[in-house]
Amino acid sequence: MATSLPAAHESKIYSSFSHFYDRIFTNVFMHRIRRVLGDLDMPAGSEILEVGVGTGLSLEAYPRHCRVTAIDLAPDMLERARQKADALGISHVKFEVGDAQALAYPDESFDYVVTFHVVSVVPDAQKMMREMVRVCRPGGTIVIINHFRSERAPIAWIVDKVDPVTRHLGWRTTLRADDLLHAAPVELVRRYKTSPQSLFTVMIARKPGPSRSRATA
Numbered sequence: 001m002a003t004s005l006p007a008a009h010e011s012k013i014y015s016s017f018s019h020f021y022d023r024i025f026t027n028v029f030m031h032r033i034r035r036v037l038g039d040l041d042m043p044a045g046s047e048i049l050e051v052g053v054g055t056g057l058s059l060e061a062y063p064r065h066c067r068v069t070a071i072d073l074a075p076d077m078l079e080r081a082r083q084k085a086d087a088l089g090i091s092h093v094k095f096e097v098g099d100a101q102a103l104a105y106p107d108e109s110f111d112y113v114v115t116f117h118v119v120s121v122v123p124d125a126q127k128m129m130r131e132m133v134r135v136c137r138p139g140g141t142i143v144i145i146n147h148f149r150s151e152r153a154p155i156a157w158i159v160d161k162v163d164p165v166t167r168h169l170g171w172r173t174t175l176r177a178d179d180l181l182h183a184a185p186v187e188l189v190r191r192y193k194t195s196p197q198s199l200f201t202v203m204i205a206r207k208p209g210p211s212r213s214r215a216t217a
Contacts, residue, residue, distance in 0.1 A: 060090075
C-alpha cells in the first residue's frame with residue numbers, strides 16, 4: 001500500500017530544504033508564477049488568498065493595488081516570506097499561519113484563491129481544493145500551478161514507480177488534475193503549460209455563480 005504523505009510542516013521538502021528553497025526553486029518557478037498572475041489582470045482592490053506561500057517566491061508578482069493574504073503551515077517558511085516582504089518594501093501582503101486543508105476564513109471571502117506547487121504536498125489534495133473553493137466568492141477565480149500525473153501511459157507508468165520514493169520526501173507524483181476538478185464544483189476556464197517542455201500545468205477555474213467581487217477600480 002502506498003505510503004501516505006506527512007503533514008506539510010513535517011515534509012522533508014519544508015524542513016530539510018527550507019534554507020535552500022529560494023536558491024533551488026526561484027529560477028524554476030518564478031517566471032511562470034509572474035506570467036500567470038500578470039495575465040489575470042486583477043482589478044484594484046481584489047482580495048487574494050495564496051495557500052502555501054512558502055518563502056514568498058510569488059510576492060513580487062502581485063499587483064500592489066490588490067490585498068493579499070498569504071498563509072503557510074510551516075512557521076520557518078512564513079518567517080522567511082515576511083523578511084523578504086520587508087526587504088522588498090511590500091506592504092500589501094499580510095502573513096498568517098494556516099492549514100490548507102482547514103482554512104480559517106468564512107465562506108466567500110476572496111476574489112482569487114491561488115496556490116503554487118502545493119497540492120501534491122498536502123496529505124489530502126481534494127480536501128484542500130474544497131476549502132479553496134469554499135472561501136472563494138461566487139464568480140471568483142481559483143488558480144493552481146502544479147505537476148500532475150501524465151496522461152501519456154508510458155510516462156505515467158514510470159512516474160508511478162517512483163511515487164513511493166517521492167512520498168518519503170513529501171510530495172506525490174500520481175495526483176491527477178481531474179482529481180481536483182472533481183473535488184468541488186468549479187468551471188474549468190483554462191488548462192495549459194507555459195511551454196511544451198514544462199513539467200507543470202496551470203489550471204484556472206471559476207467558482208460558479210454571479211460575481212460579487214468587492215474589488216474597486
